[in-house]
Amino acid sequence: MSESLRNDILMRLKTIKGHIAGIEKMVEESKECQDILLQIAAVKASLEKVGMSIIQEHAKECILASEDGKATYEDVQRIINLLIKFVK
Template sequence: MSREKAKSDVINRLKTIKGHIAGIEKMIEEDKSCDDILLQIAAIKASIHKVGLVIMEEHAKDCLINVDEGEMIEKEKVEKVLNTLVKFIK
């Protein structure tokens, strides 16, 4: 996925998430069932996770793949990507 495509994808997903959040607010105001509200929350959690994965993938590509051919990747860059990945997973 190109950087611009990834950026567009993330922005679209975030707009969808905003819509889901607004929907949850309305559901609560209208005293909808807990089951329905929790289902929407689960959808938001999955969407947020996907956004994080796309951003993490682009971050890793920027740090680890976009180096000149034959150039060694700095240990610090690898450690930074791994630390970010671990924080995201937790």
């Protein structure tokens, strides 16, 4: 994983952590359910974006790691299985 991508992911995760702390505070303060759920939806979307970035990077690394720069059937199947698990 490139240093740039790693830094971007870490920054996004720290932002997500801050949002989760905010949600916790909202629950403690008995804020409206609608407002809490809106924040939870934002965190879910952020986590999905981080996950997709990691999957994309993994897929590139899998293909580039092969000797001829081409993924094998098994490589592609492993990436597809990972993606399926992620989106479930």
